[in-house]
Amino acid sequence: MNRLFHVPLSPFCRKVRLVLAEKKIEVELIEERYWERAADFLRRNPAGKLPILRFEGLTLCESQAICEFLEESFPNPALMPLGPAERAEVRRLVFWFDDKFHKEVTSNLLYERVNKKITGEGYPDSRNVKAGAQAIKFHLDYLGRLLEERRWLAGDSMTLADFAAAAHLSALDYISDVDWNRNANLREWYAKIKSRPAFRSLLADQVPGFPPPPHYADLDF
Amino acid sequence: MNRLFHVPLSPFCRKVRLVLAEKKIEVELIEERYWERAADFLRRNPAGKLPILRFEGLTLCESQAICEFLEESFPNPALMPLGPAERAEVRRLVFWFDDKFHKEVTSNLLYERVNKKITGEGYPDSRNVKAGAQAIKFHLDYLGRLLEERRWLAGDSMTLADFAAAAHLSALDYISDVDWNRNANLREWYAKIKSRPAFRSLLADQVPGFPPPPHYADLDF
Structure with missing residues (x-):
């Protein structure tokens, strides 16, 4: 099962949760007490930040890198326009x-x-x-x-x-x-x-x- | 002439300058005293941030949005790999x-x-x-x-x-x-x-x- 390490009110985690749900990609949500800086957490993301997405063997960090990855890997439904100028505005x-x-x-x-x-x-x-x-x-x-x-x-x-x-x-x-x-x-x-x-x-x-x-x-x- | 509004030591402006130069896109560099918050500057970017790229009639803001725009519009030489996982790492x-x-x-x-x-x-x-x-x-x-x-x-x-x-x-x-x-x-x-x-x-x-x-x-x- 794919897993999203998150905290509920983080806007960065919420952005990724919305994109996952809109693209109907199921993940297990795991709350991570990031402020405790557990060794496993820091190994997954040395930046010490959430969200972290474990996805088919990959460990993906940084919310916008994750969103662009999901958009490139699962283009439907599209959450980015096609033209470079329109994408720059997004x-x-x-x-x-x-x-x-x-x-x-x-x-x-x-x-x-x-x-x-x-x-x-x-x-x-x-x-x-x-x-x-x-x-x-x-x-x-x-x-x-x-x-x-x-x-x-x-x-x-x-x-x-x-x-x-x-x-x-x-x-x-x-x-x-x-x-x-x-x-x-x-x-x-x-x-x-x-x-x-x-x-x-x-x-x-x-x-x-x-x-x-x-x-x-x-x-x- | 295309123009990049910038300040010399800003890392965000430097990133865009490097991408422009690597792709051999000529721009006029214009120093913007962003801290004076001139009306023209804030009209170009209501966020009050540099760099701002005026490019063929477009006004582009946010350094990473500009870099991705340049990569999509001028794919050679490539500054991004092709696979979604490799792009996520970049x-x-x-x-x-x-x-x-x-x-x-x-x-x-x-x-x-x-x-x-x-x-x-x-x-x-x-x-x-x-x-x-x-x-x-x-x-x-x-x-x-x-x-x-x-x-x-x-x-x-x-x-x-x-x-x-x-x-x-x-x-x-x-x-x-x-x-x-x-x-x-x-x-x-x-x-x-x-x-x-x-x-x-x-x-x-x-x-x-x-x-x-x-x-x-x-x-x-």
């Missing part, structure tokens, strides 16, 4: 989320409020939480503007960019840190992606000590 | 450098010593410099181990992984922060990549206030 947005949004928002909100407690690093730093709560507004507005002219974030079809965005936003939604009333286009986009069968496993996640709010798993949120 | 190493090495080493050494002064943010924080000087040892050792079994970092041929690594290491070498005596395999690898014609423009870089050491541009370093 990747630009993936990195927007995995780098900029991650640094300005996810780290300041999710990691402060949840990860610090789980890993025993202590209490949230309120300055970081404030900075994250401020920064997410810019990002939600930017996504709203993109969606004024596009059905999906990178264009007319659903791509890895939508999954990267949904991975971060769904993890933040688990702790009620996304104001879905800020932009109607964005809310509509999230309702669309959230109702896909691939999303179900994410909506069923439960992190001990952090019960999700009722709207988290509600498709009519 | 991308794993690219992200190793652009994420892990960047955070643990480049930010702590180059950004503390050089960028802070250029952008007027003040003096280096000696704790960060110490942390970077400690962390680079682990990374040099890891690369040395990879090169015990491989001619190039990701396998038998030169790929984007080598350029990502060389982009970071060359920028650090500009400020004498790489101990090339630590590993003979790594030194040999760097001598090989440094002697490529694509590297010449990087070796000619001059940052005002930071003259490079004599060994920086010396192919027999």
Whole structure:
């Protein structure tokens, strides 16, 4: 059986889980307490990061390398357009989320409020939480503007960019840190992606000590 | 004329410059004082990051999205292998450098010593410099181990992984922060990549206030 080593609220793990589910590739999910830095874990990925995908004898690391591997190996359904310019736009947005949004928002909100407690690093730093709560507004507005002219974030079809965005936003939604009333286009986009069968496993996640709010798993949120 | 907006010592810009030069794609290099956040710059890339490539009417952002675009549009000479598993290994190493090495080493050494002064943010924080000087040892050792079994970092041929690594290491070498005596395999690898014609423009870089050491541009370093 193929295995994905992950933690439930990690946006990088969620992105890979969404791609696997959308392509109907079954894997066993194994929670890895990455902060304990077990020898087996570091042998699989010397970078000390999740997700790690064990797939048909291969050990694959780095979420975007895994997603591109899955797209190349299982091209249907396609999560990347065919033209190089359109593909560059998908990747630009993936990195927007995995780098900029991650640094300005996810780290300041999710990691402060949840990860610090789980890993025993202590209490949230309120300055970081404030900075994250401020920064997410810019990002939600930017996504709203993109969606004024596009059905999906990178264009007319659903791509890895939508999954990267949904991975971060769904993890933040688990702790009620996304104001879905800020932009109607964005809310509509999230309702669309959230109702896909691939999303179900994410909506069923439960992190001990952090019960999700009722709207988290509600498709009519 | 196609244009690359860049700053000389940025490893992300250097990676793209190496790929462009290796594929013999001529561009005009334009230095962008990104920290001044000019309106034109932010219009080109709302993420406020470099490099930005203006290419035949397209505006391309995010270094890895640009590199993949160039690889797809100009497949010769190839900087990616053909098999999905081999491509995943290239991308794993690219992200190793652009994420892990960047955070643990480049930010702590180059950004503390050089960028802070250029952008007027003040003096280096000696704790960060110490942390970077400690962390680079682990990374040099890891690369040395990879090169015990491989001619190039990701396998038998030169790929984007080598350029990502060389982009970071060359920028650090500009400020004498790489101990090339630590590993003979790594030194040999760097001598090989440094002697490529694509590297010449990087070796000619001059940052005002930071003259490079004599060994920086010396192919027999």
